Amino acid sequence: ITMEAEEQQQPWKTDFYLELPKVELHAHLNGSISSNTMKKLIAKKPDLKIDDQMTMIDKGKKRTLEECFQMFQTIHQLTSSPEDILMVTKDVIKEFADDGVKYLELRSTPRRENATGMTKKTYVESILEGIKQSKEENLDIDVRYLIAIDRRGGPSVAKETVKLAEEFFLSTEGIVLGLDLSGDPTIPNQKKETQMLLDLLPDRIGHGTFLNSCEGGSLDLVDFVRQHRIPLELCLTSNIKSQTVPSYDQHHFGFWYSIAHPSVICTDDKGVFATLLSQEYQLAAETFNLTQSQVWDLSYESINYIFASDSTRSELRKKWNHLKPKVLHF
Numbered sequence: 001i002t003m004e005a006e007e008q009q010q011p012w013k014t015d016f017y018l019e020l021p022k023v024e025l026h027a028h029l030n031g032s033i034s035s036n037t038m039k040k041l042i043a044k045k046p047d048l049k050i051d052d053q054m055t056m057i058d059k060g061k062k063r064t065l066e067e068c069f070q071m072f073q074t075i076h077q078l079t080s081s082p083e084d085i086l087m088v089t090k091d092v093i094k095e096f097a098d099d100g101v102k103y104l105e106l107r108s109t110p111r112r113e114n115a116t117g118m119t120k121k122t123y124v125e126s127i128l129e130g131i132k133q134s135k136e137e138n139l140d141i142d143v144r145y146l147i148a149i150d151r152r153g154g155p156s157v158a159k160e161t162v163k164l165a166e167e168f169f170l171s172t173e174g175i176v177l178g179l180d181l182s183g184d185p186t187i188p189n190q191k192k193e194t195q196m197l198l199d200l201l202p203d204r205i206g207h208g209t210f211l212n213s214c215e216g217g218s219l220d221l222v223d224f225v226r227q228h229r230i231p232l233e234l235c236l237t238s239n240i241k242s243q244t245v246p247s248y249d250q251h252h253f254g255f256w257y258s259i260a261h262p263s264v265i266c267t268d269d270k271g272v273f274a275t276l277l278s279q280e281y282q283l284a285a286e287t288f289n290l291t292q293s294q295v296w297d298l299s300y301e302s303i304n305y306i307f308a309s310d311s312t313r314s315e316l317r318k319k320w321n322h323l324k325p326k327v328l329h330f
């Protein structure tokens with residue numbers, strides 16, 4: 001009997017995935033809104049006639065990528081004021097903390113709404129206020145913010161956002177940590193764009209779906225990412241429900257994990273895709289036959305890829321080591 005088989009035979013605690021301390025590095029604020037919070041937002045804006053089926057993809061259901069982007073348009077109508085953004089930020093942080101997430105990097109594109117007077121600046125400030133208030137409530141979670149640039153906005157909007165990010169990067173003492181380049185990936189010349197972005201040597205890559213796929217992907221792109229050991233943020237349910245990967249067992253997590261490439265399991269949009277980070281770990285483990293200690297290592301190693309400072313990394317490692325005997329019940 002192999003070590004692995006022996007370990008497999010150990011009974012898994014039912015709440016193992018919940019108790020597992022976790023790091024979430026790819027979570028869009030507006031996509032992470034739970035159905036509970038969504039109901040509160042809908043109740044505030046009955047005139048919009050939106051129901052929560054329009055903002056969430058239930059278990060077993062799928063949407064096209066285009067339909068997913070339309071869902072975000074609907075959600076944005078519901079989060080149109082600084083007060084909405086504050087409430088949403090606080091709720092999302094609380095839910096991640098309840099799911100055992102100890103370190104969270106939230107990302108969101110600053111948005112202006114003329115109807116409510118929300119500016120890109122007050123948008124960012126509302127998120128920062130939500131992070132601050134959550135900290136004051138002593139939740140066991142360290143939260144940071146990545147300012148996102150939606151490529152659909154074009155270069156002038158992107159420049160404006162970089163300036164805003166720079167300002168907050170300097171004034172928030174590590175809460176605003178970096179930039180996220182996002183938006184609809186279905187553009188012409190995908191391969192050329194991917195290579196251009198890779199040449200900038202990003203600190204992490206979200207999804208990486210098109211690196212291995214036949215249409216956009218190629219061996220040189222995969223090799224480049226391997227050679228530079230650029231960590232990947234992998235979101236299983238997101239890819240299945242948005243139909244960018246045909247099934248869980250065909251997810252590229254399998255490939256990257258098998259070559260021991262730095263990979264971090266993330267939710268992407270826990271609200272829209274009706275999932276939790278604990279559930280994503282469970283799906284990865286069950287699909288790719290990971291043992292409890294492999295799941296533990298996957299979570300522990302994700303600390304290496306956070307954008308916060310080395311001292312935060314050491315604190316998190318201490319926390320993980322402290323929890324290890326309890327979670328793995330040695």
Ligand SMILES: [Zn+2]
Pocket residue numbers: 026028206268
């Ligand atoms: Zn994403």
